[in-house]
Each structure stands twice: as structure tokens, then as C-alpha cells.
Amino acid sequence: MVLENGIEVVPGKKAVFRYCTFLGSIANLVLEWSIREKVTDDEISVTSDEIGVECSDRIKFEELNLPVDKNAFQTWVKKHFKILSSLMPLNLFCKTLPRELFLQELTDFLFDHRVALAFAHYRDTSSKIISGDMADLVCDVPVQDNQYPCVIDIKAGESLLEMEKTKSKIAGFESPVELFCSDNCLQPSSRLNFVYG
Numbered sequence: 001m002v003l004e005n006g007i008e009v010v011p012g013k014k015a016v017f018r019y020c021t022f023l024g025s026i027a028n029l030v031l032e033w034s035i036r037e038k039v040t041d042d043e044i045s046v047t048s049d050e051i052g053v054e055c056s057d058r059i060k061f062e063e064l065n066l067p068v069d070k071n072a073f074q075t076w077v078k079k080h081f082k083i084l085s086s087l088m089p090l091n092l093f094c095k096t097l098p099r100e101l102f103l104q105e106l107t108d109f110l111f112d113h114r115v116a117l118a119f120a121h122y123r124d125t126s127s128k129i130i131s132g133d134m135a136d137l138v139c140d141v142p143v144q145d146n147q148y149p150c151v152i153d154i155k156a157g158e159s160l161l162e163m164e165k166t167k168s169k170i171a172g173f174e175s176p177v178e179l180f181c182s183d184n185c186l187q188p189s190s191r192l193n194f195v196y197g
Contacts, residue, residue: 001132005061005125011137012054015045019059020052027115028053033080034064060127066119073116074107081106 001009012018021028028048035046035055045056053059067073077084084106085095094105 001129001134001137003061003127004130005122005127007052007061007122007127009132009137014047015054015056017056017058017137018052018054021118022051023115023118024112025050026110027112027118030067030076030115030119031064034066035059038064058127061122062125062127064123066123068116068120068123070107070111070116073111074103077106077110078103084110 003009008020010018010020019031021031023031025048028050031053032046032048035053036044039046039057041057043056045054047054067076081099081103085102088106088109090105090109094102097105
């Protein structure tokens with residue numbers, strides 16, 4: 001299903017809705033945190049990755065408080081400074097800067113004008129469905145919370161090494177095949193019948 005703002009919505013792995021924004025990890029992290037700030041329900045599930053955002057509820061992107069320019073990004077960074085300063089892989093020099101300069105460095109590191117344009121588009125455009133059907137996303141099968149590894153019982157049999165030894169004996173080799181002679185490593189073994197030419 002496609003929303004008017006251009007976001008594709010598909011079934012999620014951890015939640016009902018996966019909003020494919022294709023904006024990258026940082027932009028989707030901003031979206032995730034903005035959704036968490038907007039929705040006060042503790043039961044909501046929101047996660048993000050480089051492709052998009054998964055959420056257990058429908059999202060109206062036009063209602064989110066998204067940063068749409070560099071000053072708004074700096075305000076957003078200031079609001080989330082403590083977490084971001086530990087998440088971002090900035091060098092040790094940046095960590096020694098005064099707080100205001102460090103905020104500017106984080107903002108410069110995070111800000112991308114294309115993301116700001118996308119956020120402005122999301123705020124100015126409706127999140128109504130223009131293509132597809134909601135019934136395709138909502139099904140009676142519950143979303144899996146955890147995927148536990150399953151044990152596959154494989155019956156013991158002849159080992160791969162023993163099977164290869166048997167195959168080599170059938171092919172006429174009694175001992176392991178040496179691909180190269182020990183006296184001259186660049187020449188193929190005389191036991192193998194290579195045809196050059």
C-alpha cells in the first residue's frame with residue numbers, strides 16, 4: 001500500500017506496519033523518536049532501521065514534529081544530546097569540545113538537506129492511502145514476537161570425510177591426491193593426467 005506522502009507500507013516483521021521510507025538509519029531514528037514523543041500509549045511498538053520504521057499503529061506523518069531545516073535539527077539534537085553523544089561514532093577530539101561546539105558537530109554529522117526535504121514533504125502531505133488496501137496488511141495471523149531457533153534432528157550417518165575417501169578409492173586413488181610435486185611446487189603432480197594445450 002502507498003500513502004499520499006510517498007511512503008510504502010508493507011507488513012512488518014515485528015509490528016503490523018512497516019513504513020518504507022528509504023531515508024537511512026539516522027533519518028528513520030529521528031522518525032522513530034518523533035513517533036514515540038507523539039504517541040503517549042505505552043503499548044505501542046516502534047523500531048527503525050536503514051529501510052524504514054515498523055510500528056504497531058497507523059502513523060499520521062503530517063502530525064509529527066519533524067525537523068525540517070538545520071536549526072530544527074540542532075534543536076532536535078540538543079533535546080536528545082545525551083543519547084546521541086554516546087551513539088555517534090565521532091572522534092575523541094569532538095568529545096573534548098565544549099557542549100555548544102559538540103552540538104554543532106553532532107548537527108553537522110546528522111543533518112542532510114535531502115532528509116530535511118523529505119521531512120518537510122511528510123509534514124505538508126497527507127498520510128492517506130492512495131494505492132493498495134488496508135485489508136492486505138491487517139490479517140488474523142499474529143506477528144511473531146520472538147523467533148526462537150529450532151532444533152533440527154539429523155540422523156547420524158557416514159561422515160563427509162569418509163564418503164570422500166570412498167569416492168577417491170572408487171576413482172582409483174588409494175592415498176590422498178597431491179596436487180603438486182614436493183620437489184617443484186609449480187609443476188602439477190605426475191599422478192594427475194593433465195592435458196595441456
